[in-house]
Amino acid sequence: MSTADGPDEQHRRSRRLETGWRFTRGDVDDGADPALDDSDWEAVEVPHDWSIEGPFDPDNPSEAAGGFAPEGVGWYRRDLPEDIEGEPTLRFDGVYRDFDVYVDGEHVGSRPYGYSTVNYDLSEFGVTGGETLAVRVANDEHPHTRWYTGSGIYRDVHLTETDPVSVAPFGTDVRTNAVNRQRAEVQVLTEVTNDDDEAVEVALETDILDADGEIVATAGDEATVEPGAFHEFEQRLSVADPERWTLDDPTRYFARSVVYREDGGDEGGSAALAVDDSVTPFGVRTFEWTADEAFFLNGEPVDMKGVNLHHDAGCLGAAVTERALERRLETLKELGCNAIRTAHNPPQPELLDLCDRMGFLVVDEVYDKWRHVGAEEWFDEWWDEDLSAMIDRDRNHPSIVLWSVGNENFDQGSDEMIEDLAMLTEAASEMDPTRPVTYGNPPWGDGTEGVVENIERVAEHVDVLVGNYQEHWYDDYREAGIDLPVLGSENRRFFRGADDEPLAFVPRNPWYDVEERDDVCGQFLWPGIDYLGEAREWPSKGWPTGLIDTTGAIKPSGRFHQAAWSEEPVVFAAAVDHDRERPACRPAWSGPPLSEHWNFPDREDSQGFVNVYTYTNAEEVELYQNDEYLGTQHADDYGPRPIEWYVPYESGTLRAVAKEDGEVVDEHELETAGEPAAVELSVDRETLAADGRDLVYVEATVVDDEGVRVPRADHEVDFAVSGAGEIAGVDNGNLDSDEPWVGESRSAYHGTCIAVVRADRDGGRVEIEAEADGLDGDGVTLPVGADGN
The missing domain is CATH 2.60.120.260 (Galactose-binding domain-like)
Structure with a gap:
C-alpha cells in the first residue's frame, strides 16, 4: 500500500x-x-x-x-x-x-x-x-x-494514459449487497472498453484488498470485446469476516481490476498480457432510512449532526487543495459534526475521499434551482450528463448515503417543477439503485396548508423527505399521511420557526427537533462555515453566520452546537458584546453578538452587568469571577436553550466549571486583556510536504504582555515568507473588509488574522515572520520535505 x-x-x-x-x-x-x-x-x-x-x-x-x-x-x-x-x-x-x-x-x-x-x-x-x-x-x-x-x-x-483496452473512466461500480458479521457479498461491475480496430479477447481479474493490502477475495472472467465497443463484466466476490465502514472506524477496502488481453505468442500460440489496472476504494457497510426510527448505519441508529458546505475556502477562493479541506473537516469533527451536505453542487473528489477516510456521512447534491439562475438555455441538453457525471464518479464512496437532485426551485409544487423532479429522481435511481434520492424542499406555500400541499406532491417522487427550515411543520407532514424518512436539510443555528411563522426568535437549538423525535434522521445547519457570496450590500462579501469563520476559527455559536453534538464533555462561556463589530447578515440566520473575551471597561466604571451564555452537555455549570463563586445552574432547567447569566462585571477572569455527578468534567475561562504588546504566531502543523499543494495556516494574534489576546485590536499585520514556500492568501474572518485576500498583510479582526502558506516543490525550510507597528514581532520556521519532514 x-x-x-x-x-x-x-x-x-x-x-x-x-x-x-x-x-x-x-x-x-x-x-x-x-x-x-x-x-x-x-x-x-x-x-x-x-x-x-x-x-x-x-x-x-x-x-x-x-x-x-x-x-x-x-x-x-x-x-x-x-x-x-x-x-x-x-x-x-x-x-x-x-x-x-x-x-x-x-x-x-x-x-x-x-x-x-x-x-x-x-x-x-x-x-x-x-x-x-x-x-x-x-x-x-x-x-x-x-x-x-x-x-x-x-x-x-x-x-491518464492506458492501453487501448482498458477500464473506462469511472467504469467500476462496487456494491456490497449483502453484509453480515461472517461475510460480505461484493458485486463488482466493470466496464472495459476496446479502442482497437479489431475484436479482442479480454480477461478481467478483480482482487479485493483489505486496509493492509492483503488480498481477501479474487474473481476472474473473460469476454470478447468488439472494436469501438465496451463490455460490462459482472463479478461476485465474498469477503469473510468483513470490517465495517463506520463513523468511528472508517475502514476501507480496495477493488483492484486487472485487464488482460490475448497477444500472439511464439510458434502461433497466444499469451495473456496485463495491459491495464484500476484501483477503486470502497467500504463494507449497510444503511437504512426509516420513517419511524430514522437512520441506521450497520444496524445501529445514527443521528446526522450535519452542516451545509459551499465549495470556496475563504482567502483561497474556489482553488482548494486537500489540506484546506482536511483542516475544515478536522474542525467540524471537533464540534461533533458527522455529516456533510454538498450545497448545492457536486464537490471536488478530494472532499469525498476525506469523508471516507475521516468518517463523515454525505448527502451528495447536483444543481440549484434547475432551470433558474442562468440554466434555462442548457439544462435540457445537459442535465442527464451532469447527473451521471456525479453518480458515476461518486457511487463507490461509502460516505455517501443519499443523492440529492436539486435545491429550492422557485416554482415549488408546480406541475412543471414536479415533472422535472420526477425526471431527475427516476434517472438517479436507475443510475444507482443502491441509494435513495431526494430534493431540497424550500419552506414555500400559502401558510401551513400550502406548504404541506407542495410537500405532498414532492413526497410522491422522493425516497427521503428533506426540508429547509421546516422543523415546526414535521407534525403537519405526518398528519397529512407522509410516511417517509424526514431530514432537516437546512436548519438555522440559533432560531427556528413556530406555527405558521418561519421564524420564532427564541434561542432554541434546532438540534432538539432531532433529539426529541424518533422519526427525524438529523439536521444540516446553514451554513457550517462562512462562505463568499450571497452577500448584503457593499462592502459585504459573503455569508457570515456559520459555526466557523473563513479563517477556520470556531465561533461562540459553534460551541452552542458542540455542546449539543459532542460526546466529549464540553463547557464554553461567551459574553454578549453589543459593541462587537461583525459583518452584515440576514437576521434570521444570526444570533446574539457573542464574544470570547472579558474586556468591558465601561461596565466596570458604571458597575454594570454583562449577559453571559454558557454552553454545556454536562449536568450543571458553576460560575466564578476572579475565583469568587457566583452560583450554579442546571442544564435541564434550560432544555434546548443555553444557560444564561447576568454577571456584575469586574476585570480579571470569568471561569465556567462543568460538573457531572459532582465531578469536574470541563472548564473554560475568559480573561481580561491589557494593552497590545506583541504579535504572536501559531501554526496548525509542524511539517509540510514539498508538493506545491500542502498548506500551513499561520495565525497572528495581537496579545498583551501576558500573552492574552486583545479582542479589539485591529493592527495591520505584515507577513514575510522566505525559503520553501509562499503566501497563498491572507484573511481575518471579516467578510465586510475591503482588504484583498491575495497579499502580504491583513488587519487583525478581534485581535487575529491569518496567512495561508503553500509549500514549494523543492523542499528545505520555510521561514514565516509577522510584525505590526508598535508591537513586538514573531517568527516560525518549518521543515518542508518529500514526506513532510
Whole structure:
C-alpha cells in the first residue's frame, strides 16, 4: 500500500497537470491557435481561481450574489507532456464555467455547468505528446448563480494514459449487497472498453484488498470485446469476516481490476498480457432510512449532526487543495459534526475521499434551482450528463448515503417543477439503485396548508423527505399521511420557526427537533462555515453566520452546537458584546453578538452587568469571577436553550466549571486583556510536504504582555515568507473588509488574522515572520520535505 488512496496502479499512468500553465484574463480571438505567442501571459498553477485575486468592487457584475468578485472570460494554455504513451484521457475535475477545450486548435469539447467532472478521450484527436492544450473559460453571463463560484480551472486536471483496452473512466461500480458479521457479498461491475480496430479477447481479474493490502477475495472472467465497443463484466466476490465502514472506524477496502488481453505468442500460440489496472476504494457497510426510527448505519441508529458546505475556502477562493479541506473537516469533527451536505453542487473528489477516510456521512447534491439562475438555455441538453457525471464518479464512496437532485426551485409544487423532479429522481435511481434520492424542499406555500400541499406532491417522487427550515411543520407532514424518512436539510443555528411563522426568535437549538423525535434522521445547519457570496450590500462579501469563520476559527455559536453534538464533555462561556463589530447578515440566520473575551471597561466604571451564555452537555455549570463563586445552574432547567447569566462585571477572569455527578468534567475561562504588546504566531502543523499543494495556516494574534489576546485590536499585520514556500492568501474572518485576500498583510479582526502558506516543490525550510507597528514581532520556521519532514 503506497498511499492513502490504496495500491499503485501498475499498468496505467496518471498525473496531475499542475504546472506549466499560462493564463490571461479577457477574450482572445486566436486563443486556441498553437502558433499564438503567449509568452507574456501569466504563469499559473492549477487549481487556479482568478476571481479571488480581485479586485472586488461594488460595480462588478457579479454583484452581491457573487460577493462583488471579478469574473469575465479567461484563457489557459500549456503544452501536453512530450512523453505520452498509450491512449491519453484528459479529466477536468471542475472548471467554472461554460468552458471549451482545444488541442492544437481543434475543438475537443465544452461544458456549461461549472461543477461536473468531465473526461475527454484525446486519442480521437491524434495526440501523441507536445500538443498545445487550450481552455477558454466564460464566467460572464449574469445571473448564473446565487453565491461566489470562483473563475477558471479551479479544480485539478488529470492526464491518464492506458492501453487501448482498458477500464473506462469511472467504469467500476462496487456494491456490497449483502453484509453480515461472517461475510460480505461484493458485486463488482466493470466496464472495459476496446479502442482497437479489431475484436479482442479480454480477461478481467478483480482482487479485493483489505486496509493492509492483503488480498481477501479474487474473481476472474473473460469476454470478447468488439472494436469501438465496451463490455460490462459482472463479478461476485465474498469477503469473510468483513470490517465495517463506520463513523468511528472508517475502514476501507480496495477493488483492484486487472485487464488482460490475448497477444500472439511464439510458434502461433497466444499469451495473456496485463495491459491495464484500476484501483477503486470502497467500504463494507449497510444503511437504512426509516420513517419511524430514522437512520441506521450497520444496524445501529445514527443521528446526522450535519452542516451545509459551499465549495470556496475563504482567502483561497474556489482553488482548494486537500489540506484546506482536511483542516475544515478536522474542525467540524471537533464540534461533533458527522455529516456533510454538498450545497448545492457536486464537490471536488478530494472532499469525498476525506469523508471516507475521516468518517463523515454525505448527502451528495447536483444543481440549484434547475432551470433558474442562468440554466434555462442548457439544462435540457445537459442535465442527464451532469447527473451521471456525479453518480458515476461518486457511487463507490461509502460516505455517501443519499443523492440529492436539486435545491429550492422557485416554482415549488408546480406541475412543471414536479415533472422535472420526477425526471431527475427516476434517472438517479436507475443510475444507482443502491441509494435513495431526494430534493431540497424550500419552506414555500400559502401558510401551513400550502406548504404541506407542495410537500405532498414532492413526497410522491422522493425516497427521503428533506426540508429547509421546516422543523415546526414535521407534525403537519405526518398528519397529512407522509410516511417517509424526514431530514432537516437546512436548519438555522440559533432560531427556528413556530406555527405558521418561519421564524420564532427564541434561542432554541434546532438540534432538539432531532433529539426529541424518533422519526427525524438529523439536521444540516446553514451554513457550517462562512462562505463568499450571497452577500448584503457593499462592502459585504459573503455569508457570515456559520459555526466557523473563513479563517477556520470556531465561533461562540459553534460551541452552542458542540455542546449539543459532542460526546466529549464540553463547557464554553461567551459574553454578549453589543459593541462587537461583525459583518452584515440576514437576521434570521444570526444570533446574539457573542464574544470570547472579558474586556468591558465601561461596565466596570458604571458597575454594570454583562449577559453571559454558557454552553454545556454536562449536568450543571458553576460560575466564578476572579475565583469568587457566583452560583450554579442546571442544564435541564434550560432544555434546548443555553444557560444564561447576568454577571456584575469586574476585570480579571470569568471561569465556567462543568460538573457531572459532582465531578469536574470541563472548564473554560475568559480573561481580561491589557494593552497590545506583541504579535504572536501559531501554526496548525509542524511539517509540510514539498508538493506545491500542502498548506500551513499561520495565525497572528495581537496579545498583551501576558500573552492574552486583545479582542479589539485591529493592527495591520505584515507577513514575510522566505525559503520553501509562499503566501497563498491572507484573511481575518471579516467578510465586510475591503482588504484583498491575495497579499502580504491583513488587519487583525478581534485581535487575529491569518496567512495561508503553500509549500514549494523543492523542499528545505520555510521561514514565516509577522510584525505590526508598535508591537513586538514573531517568527516560525518549518521543515518542508518529500514526506513532510
